[in-house]
Amino acid sequence: MKKWKKRAVIELIVLAVLVVLMSWYLFMGRRITGADDKVVSGDEETHSLVVYFSREGVVSGGVDAVSPASLNSNPYEAISDTETVAKMIQQLTGADLFHIRTDRYYRSAFWGTAATAWIEEALNLRPKLAAKPESLDKYDVIYIGYPIWWFTAPMAVGTFLEGYDLTGKTVVPFCTSTDSGIDVSMDYIREVSGSATVLDGYRVHNSGLEDVSAWLERIGMLEQTDEQQDIEVGLTKSEADIADAALKSGECPDVTEGTETYRNFVIDNVYHSADAGDIHYNVYIPESYDGSRPYALYFTLPGYEGLYFQGVAANIKSEEFGFEAQKYNDEMIIVAPQLNDWGETSADQTIALLEYFLEEYNIDRSKVYGNGFSGGGETMSIVMGKRPDLFTAYLQVSSQWDGAYEPVAEQRLPVYFAIGRNDEYYGAEPTQRAYDTLRALYEKQGLSDDEMDKLLVLDIKKHDYFTERNMSNEHGGGGLFAYDEEIMGWLFSDERGAAVQEGR
Template structure:
């Protein structure tokens, strides 16, 4: 007869040993899992730290880029005056700028650069270009979602042309700009600067408006890139006369003709608009060279520019 007490004792010992072995086994698994979890957390923290450092680098890089500009402190009719782009290549570039309140960097905006005549150069006084010329204000009637840059340059030669290019490239790089909607105009001396800009980098601009000025640059780059240009001037402009624009138009027209373009195709790329004395009669403009006052308010002229 089996001793029941012995059976219970042996069974109890077996259960006890099984519990101990199970505890050791699961403790080992738990330690391994904990070790794996710790390694995973460590790796995750390392990755997160790396991401944070990358973000910091990106922020710092952005900050360094923004440090290249000293922002102005005075406003005039929505324009922030006397901002300065500190270019290592072109020196300090002074400009006034209008940025719509809705701009938040989430969608592309048009860009418009307006170059002043002699009376708007920087030595004439901060903001004189937009106080004496209304191109930047009239432009807002055609495209509301548009950043407008009004440089205050120091001359109407190559230095100002290079600074205009540098400033345009800055805005194309640092703002969300639609590259197919980049417009530029130049009035009087600003038109001379504009011709030099177009002779160097016409590909930056969708279309150009030349007002009461003359062409100083080469023609071939403009024709090669097919950048549309509109010439407008008074027939008896007191400063330039209308002949320089007529000559520039003819030169560009002939180059397109040599390329085999039809007259209708050429008409879309270059326009000559010479205003006779009747255009100025009964207006606040008492001399034709001051035609910029009227040209920027002319829907046909400004509409041509912003419909390109």
């Protein structure tokens, strides 16, 4: 044999040995023993099965190097992201549960699993499973969960789903991943689900039980019992009974209650007003409220970031007025409407919603407060111009007055104007003008300076006020007024202008 031929043969043999060793390493991990074809039983009557795939033997006893365990509240919990979600779904729906296990372990080193998964995906392989239920006949709904691997679902998911005739069944995909959305895997899932109906998938990331529950409700897989709904919206048993009775008698106020909470606010409630249309709002109702005693009521309107199209609860997620207010009166219902503009429509919606609360809840009419920040201040000033009789006091924050003045002066509604001297958006001049206009109207009524000072406060803050609180922007810094005890204390004070008001 020629020398070069001999060398080529040796090289080929070395290459073949390497390929065999590599294949052995990638595909001949230890066999998984003890896998069971039995499902974990859920509710007796269930026709749903939660199936999930997650590689075995990696997370146990510690955090998987590639799986941030982002969904687990305890990062050292010995279950995977996908398993966590699968168990949430099982807990919420009462479905049966099954863990898809491959015949052999994937390598615990990330690159080992990654290489195996990549080859499986590239060659569209179907890894052998250690066990699977004999039949899925009893199920109508199959939830299928998996981590995203190489921008699709792991091939073992295909092995499982293709192993059954899924005609007439509904497949509900869910996934976990670091970045990828579930869309990347949907073509594959549809392909391996045969003639089943496949719903749009849901990626669960940094989410908790509440998010999973909200998703299941959205897709109609979870119906809340009346009792669950009552608990979530903070209704006491007696209130719930009254609401149920109203519902039965056809007198139920037209409200769709929110199903999620954020820092004790029930978010995304909708009041379907006959005159003002659908009005979205978030509401905090103290646990102690049972309707037997009158409570104060506070309406807070947000700046631009908090309008409804900015996202559900964007208002209370970006401003603290609704939370700081709780420190001044623990018997106060707080409503944070999420409207869609700063003009007339939103003002009318605010009034309609306020009237709804005054009607439906036991409210102390001498304690109805309002505030508006930035654009919300414009809206709220229109509200005050239209219905000052509904309020006890109003705080206008970093804004301008767009409403009528005369009704406010006639009503002698106490108003506090707070703004930065160099507010980047409005400047302080419009606020000064609004204050002067109301003061002039009070002068006409013959009020003394002392009386006017009880009804009107003009608080123009110097730049230092903001910089001392680590805020360079005066307009955005209006949010700091929520923490200012002098300002908030004025709004919720019992004294203020009541005496002057009575003299009108």
